[in-house]
Amino acid sequence: MASAILFQIFLSFITCLAVESAPQATSAFPHILNVEINNLLLYNIAIKDVSHPKSFENTHTVLKSLLKKNSISADNVDTSQVMKTLQYKIKKMYEKVSQKSKAGGMTFKNYLNQLNSTNYTLKLPHATGSPTKRKLEETLNNERAKRQKLENDISKLENDLKATKSEKCDLLRKIGNPQSIGKRGKARNKFNYKQAQQYRNRSSNIKTIKKNVEDMANDAGFILLDLKMKDRKGKLINVAITDENEEDNNDLEKEIAEMVFVLDTFNISIKGYNEIAQRYGNLPRINAISKKKQKMKEMCPLTKIDKEIDGNRHIGVFRSIEQTLQSVLNDPNKSHLIKDGLIKIKLSGDGTRAGKKKHFVNFTITIIGEDSCKSEQGNYLVAIVKCPETNFYLKSTLSEMFEEFDNLESIDINNRTIQVEKFLGGDLKFLNQITGIGGFSSTYSCLWCKCPKDLRYDMTKELSMSDITKGARTLEEIRMYAGKKKNNFNCTSQPLFHSIPLTKIVPDTLHLFLRIADQLVYHIIKYLQDLDNHVRLSSDNLSKCQNLQKFQTFIASIGMTDWYFFVKDGKLKYDSFTGPEHRAILSKTLFQTIQNLVK
Template sequence: MNSTETKTSSNAHNVNTFLYWKDKNLISDKTYRELSIAAKLPSLKQLQDRSKDLNSLFTIKPLTNKQGVYEPLQHKLVRILTHNFSNLNNCDLTIKLTGDGTRIGKRLHIITAGFVLINNHFKSPDYVLSMAKGQESYTTIRDITFDIINSTHSLKKLTVGVKDYSLKYVLCADLKFLNLIMGLGGFKSDYCCLWCFAPTKEFRLFDKQFKKRTVEEISRLSENKKSHFNCLHKPIFPFIAVKDVIPDPLHMFLRISDQLIRQLIKLLREKDKIEKKTKNIVKSNCKSIMQFEIFVQNLGYDWHFYTCPETALMKYPDFQGPQHEKIQKHINLIDFLGDHPKFELINSLWKRFPQLIADLKHISEEHEILKFKADSKQWLEDWRRAYPSKDITVYMHVMCSHGGDAIRRHGSLSKFSQQGFEKLNDTFN
């Protein structure tokens, strides 16, 4: 590269850098113009021209039924396959459609929908398809995805230049979002599993075979006001079969970890003789509770039990993904429950759980799937021996009863993890 090319490349980099900096910090044109003159930065016109060039790459449209915007999937795919994956030859592509809701401040709720490209050899980054204002509900998600559905349900093949791609669609998100997309109600229902008709009170019966759900049956039952088995609406993506709705291994890890910690804190409260409804607890009198609080703080987190102002009951902040991972890695249960009669059983549950999640993400061979199903079944049986059966959650049921089937159909689930989309959603919001 000669000196002229080097200078041009450097100038382009500076323009991109300062455009990003100006937009991120909400700097007005007037202010930037004065700064650019005083500090010899790229001119305002250079930034405006670059902004126009970047905007021309995108086809952003307002949503038809909601306050928000979207980009047609076909336009986005053509741009990505042309500019980002030009070396990808003719092949079958799986498009993982996903979404998530978040709250910005106290009152502003945002829902983001996106996708990932997947095949046997690669997984793309997460891309955003639409963003809109609204809370997580069936109606909001239906309105936000209306334009996406219209542009995807008939898009089975795509030609980009001289290359042809076959497209297959799957859904993956946290279970709450998936239930809403598929027309089901919440987890408090007697039939909250998306994949089968298992009654919630029978999640403990992991040897029993329950009838599998289908899109057609969900649609039919949603019209029956009496015996609808938690089917409240027609599925939003009717062209995606239930067997192509994939449980997310990240949320499986997070929500089951929540339950392990919840049971641990429950036992620590019992050691300190604190009833569930005891009010205005003095923490200095709670040796076991304080021991766990110090343990978490020693991991580097500003975390503590607190008294809820409204109820005067003891509460604690929810743990996030990195916190769960650190707790799983560093906790030594003998320090907390060494004298408990079920210590060995509880300790075994904690020790085996990370391996189950690792298997869920990485195995693909049939003999590995059979072993995973046997191991997860034994784990759930041991949970029943350690804790009340009523505390078996839908995430545990899905891991043990449907995780193996998802791997058998789609291969290892690591490529479907929501971790990238969660980070992307945090960045945008």
């Protein structure tokens, strides 16, 4: 029976080696196959002499034709993804062809020549996913077959051992047990001393066997994953394998951290991961994942928000601003941010919509003077809450965080007391809600002064952001007027902060730039449209507006080839420009080109 146990240990060790030395599966089809297609060929197949080019049926026919021309089997391609991309491409080409054909013969002919000289890259994703996934599935199937073969051999061996044991018992009954000679009663059926000692020391023997097998695996460069044995009675013994080597393995730690990132990014529960881990045994253990998540929670403690206001549930999280600053400034490489025992920080916020009735507001902390303060890495998220971007809801959900920021005067960094100078930033809507000022449609919408909107044109009127005698606001004044229903200068609510003066509230320059640039571009386009007022504005006559077409050509010349004018409900429409696009249009050299256009 001892030989049977050793044979079981040997099979376990061979299974461990087989898992590690399994051959890598190869893939004949990549994850994404790029196919170059001539645009004129696509036009001839999808648009020319086709009654409904933009239909789903036509797109499906075109895709089958392209796959056949390139000798690609449709079974290897995820057509659901390709159909959407190809249908959008055909739609855009059809609109362009319609526009060029109405412009005239030479224009359309030149456009066809342009199509003939350019290619379109069609990306074909594999139907079964990435090559890595296919390799894992093939490896898993191979390992299952090997394990099934080993289990069959073990089952056959167990049957042989049972048959041998039965024959031994029959033989002993016939000739008598020599160990029972001279004994009477119960003593006749007792084991000998050696067998009794083995049972008493079974736990010690299991530990010794496990250590020997682990040493053999380590000498061969492998890690023991599982160990199973059977005792004499056929009872299965599962030996627990400690994860001390795994914790010391840097590659495994990196894999665990990546897995935690994937679980949090795609909102996968621990139960869901457990189901996946049972199917694919080479994934990190669920115990290691849970420990890593708990360790990360301890590094970044979060306070949950769950409040019901007006029958609606508002949830979110926030973390301590003081602890966030300490975790950043304790780094010796950030010591230069502390100047003369003072650190400057800015609290910013913004609201967004994730759906028709899903409003979110997030808050970030920025350390002024940090190299990355103008990038995503330099903005440290401290709160996010599901609620509208209004004074009432922000005060009801984040009152604890506002109180902490209001009372934050100094922090302890490396046994030093550092003073804190606070600023507040954001777009104008956010700043008005934080300070208790109403909307921008009111007469007194400015955050810093009480200039009425009907006097903003008067450049002779002298106003100030800090001088009270020249119309400047103060927090005390806002708090005083907030309780009045009339003559309150648009002070509708109490400010959420009391320790930040209005002179330290900074508007977001990006939103200011985008608004100003949008207005400049709007007036340029309006002027060009007035020059073309002799042409009746419609989709068919848009190509006859020479000045608008010059501007569209100019925009295409600086890299924005997908930007164009279109007519909707009898009005000229166009897509808004982003910040970098506005900078390109309004740069010194390009602005001179625009001046030449409008002359």
